[in-house]
Every structure is written in C-alpha cells, then in structure tokens.
Amino acid sequence: MGKLINQLIEQGYLKTPEIIKAFKKIKRADFVPDEMVREKGRDFVAEYNAPLSIGYGQTISQPLTVAFMLELLQPKKGDKVLDIGSGSGWQTAMLCQIVGSDGFVYAIERIPELKEFGQANVQRYNFENVEFIGGDGSRGLLDKAPFDKIIAAAAAEEMPQPWKKQLKIKGRLVTPVKGNICLVIKKEKDKFEEKEYPGFVFVPLISE
DSSP states (O other): OHHHHHHHHHTTSOOOHHHHHHHHHSOGGGGSOHHHHHHHOHHHHHHOOSOEEEETTEEEOOHHHHHHHHHHHOOOTTOEEEEESOTTSHHHHHHHHHHOTTSEEEEEESSHHHHHHHHHHHHTTTOOSEEEEESOGGGOOGGGOOEEEEEESSBBSSOOHHHHHTEEEEEEEEEEETTEEEEEEEEETTEEEEEEEEOOOOOBOOOO
8 A cells, every 4th residue: 555655645645653653554455354365465555545445335435535534633642533434454553553552442333243244354464452343333432432533434324413513622533524524623612613625426325
C-alpha cells in the first residue's frame, strides 16, 4: 500500500503523522475476505483506491475516503472513540493504533457475521483497547458515553441525534449524511458547529 499512501499524502488527503503511521502499519489486505485476496492478489487489494465488497451488502471503504474522514475526526492519543458500522475492522484497527493504550475504541456493527469478521481481523494486531458490540449504531452507545470522537461509515438520511448528545464538549463527530460527509464539533451542551463536504458515496445506515 506504499504507493497509494504516498499518493494520498501528495494529494493532501493524508497529513497527520499519527494517521499516516496507522495507514502504514494496519494493512488493508488483512481486512478483506481471504477469497478476494486469493482471486485479486494482495497487492491489488492493498493499492486499489475504491471500495471493496466484504459481503452482506457492505464494503471496506475507499482508502481516500477513510483518510479524509480520519483527518476531519482528528483522533488523538487517549481518546475514547465510538466507531459506528465497524464492518471489516480496518478503520477500527487504525483508530486503536492512533489512540494508543490510554485510549479506547468501541466498535458497533449491526450485522452479526460482520461483527465477528471485523473482530477477528482486528485481533490479528493484538490490540487490547477495543470492544466490539453487536447492535443498532444509530442509537450510539449511551452506557459508554460521552465520547471524544464519533465516526460512522454508513450514510444516514439525517443526523442521528443520540450521536450529538453522546459527544463530549469539544468532541468531533464525522459521518456521511446522504451524499455529504459532515463534521460536527460540539461547542457547548446544545451548541454545534457543522460543516459539509459533498461528493462521496456510502452504503446506507440501517437502523432497527
């Protein structure tokens, strides 16, 4: 994935040293189905800058999109992060790497088979700062709130309000809404700064 990472750096999508380090350490090819790696080849899977199917109508996201969203999220060492729609576990593992042993990642996945798939993929890296939860991510995770950062990988028709409530003051939320990536920064209890970045495509967020 070295060529692709260098390309994303040159194009300005990857900027932060800790995020670049996570991209280099956490190999995308470890998070796709084995049969795809056998069929396409490990190098293709690693360098292909587009979504790839992981089954059940879900995808492992395009590296460019993951880079863009992580740069907006600005995860830091020691952060408590909620990762909604964890899917393959690739982004989850990068978050574990970035927040370090003093931080923690809660990963929610609605589809039981993908929850098991993602969890097994992340376990290859021996992270101890992560918990996988099966359930409806649109509700957030109230019993573990508040969170420093919240990120979602599937597009809601409108912003789920529990996510904003479960964010710490000064916390950041990054999620697709329809065709836009939205950044929400919590300024005060009920005061938010919001920005939208158009031009992206995501699988839909399905709530129960």
